[in-house]
Amino acid sequence: MKLEADLHTHTIASGHAYSTFKEMVEAADQKGLKMIAITDHGPNMPGAPDSEFFFNTLIWSRMINGVHVLRGIEANIIDTKGQLDLPDEILDQLDIVLAGFHTGTGYRGSTVEDNTKAMIAALENPRVHIITHPGNPRFPIDFEKVVLAARDCGKALEINNSSFFIRPKSIEFCVRIAELAKEHGVMVAVNSDAHIYYQVGDFSLAMGIIDRAGIEKSQIINSSTEHVRNFLTQHGKNID
Numbered sequence: 708m709k710l711e712a713d714l715h716t717h718t719i720a721s722g723h724a725y726s727t728f729k730e731m732v733e734a735a736d737q738k739g740l741k742m743i744a745i746t747d748h749g750p751n752m753p754g755a756p757d758s759e760f761f762f763n764t765l766i767w768s769r770m771i772n773g774v775h776v777l778r779g780i781e782a783n784i785i786d787t788k789g790q791l792d793l794p795d796e797i798l799d800q801l802d803i804v805l806a807g808f809h810t811g812t813g814y815r816g817s818t819v820e821d822n823t824k825a826m827i828a829a830l831e832n833p834r835v836h837i838i839t840h841p842g843n844p845r846f847p848i849d850f851e852k853v854v855l856a857a858r859d860c861g862k863a864l865e866i867n868n869s870s871f872f873i874r875p876k877s878i879e880f881c882v883r884i885a886e887l888a889k890e891h892g893v894m895v896a897v898n899s900d901a902h903i904y905y906q907v908g909d910f911s912l913a914m915g916i917i918d919r920a921g922i923e924k925s926q927i928i929n930s931s932t933e934h935v936r937n938f939l940t941q942h943g944k945n946i947d
């Protein structure tokens with residue numbers, strides 16, 4: 708199965724990633740992708756850009772060398788109310804909002820109950836489209852509750868290809884999430900989370916989990932640009 712879009716990538720602006728905007732878009736083109744979302748980390752991540760950076764993404768061209776470029780962010784979930792680390796008016800200007808837990812970004816929850824409540828609240832936040840790496844063992848959640856909330860909110864849960872390199876234990880958690888997503892018909896996003904150009908469009912390990920769970924193309928929001936467009940249109944976004 709070939710996916711047309713990578714919806715989770717970082718540039719040097721994130722502070723701990725290694726390639727430029729231009730290199731990431733060129734890599735998408737070279738990998739045969741039709742769409743890339745540039746989703747640098749939200750301001751609470753040490754070394755990440757401030758809100759003005761995200762505001763200024765308005766200057767980005769929609770199409771660069773035939774690749775559709777989406778203005779995005781990987782925002783930080785900062786509390787159990789689903790709040791993120793960027794003002795709502797700037798989130799509203801972006802094409803796609805990813806949200807997830809990251810250490811050192813202000814989130815103080817420590818239990819499965821806290822994490823589950825916070826993630827469900829983020830899913831219920833109308834500005835959020837995808838939850839990143841819900842299988843991160845550093846922030847354990849009640850998988851079934853989160854999967855059902857994603858279904859009810861029409862949001863997507865991510866199977867993150869980079870997690871398996873930096874958080875090996877996340878494999879078993881992601882397998883469980885994928886199984887539950889299949890069972891309940893929940894949308895998933897399969898993303899590289901590239902922090903360097905040659906990782907763009909690398910979905911190999913994540914697709915192994917997708918195939919094993921029997922998830923079909925129609926359930927993967929980034930399988931085609933048309934799917935991405937329909938998904939974001941449902942959430943009030945115009946990406947053209």
Ligand SMILES: [Zn+2]
Nearest residue numbers: 781807839840
């Ligand atoms: Zn992340």
Ligand SMILES: [Zn+2]
Nearest residue numbers: 715717781900
């Ligand atoms: Zn990321």
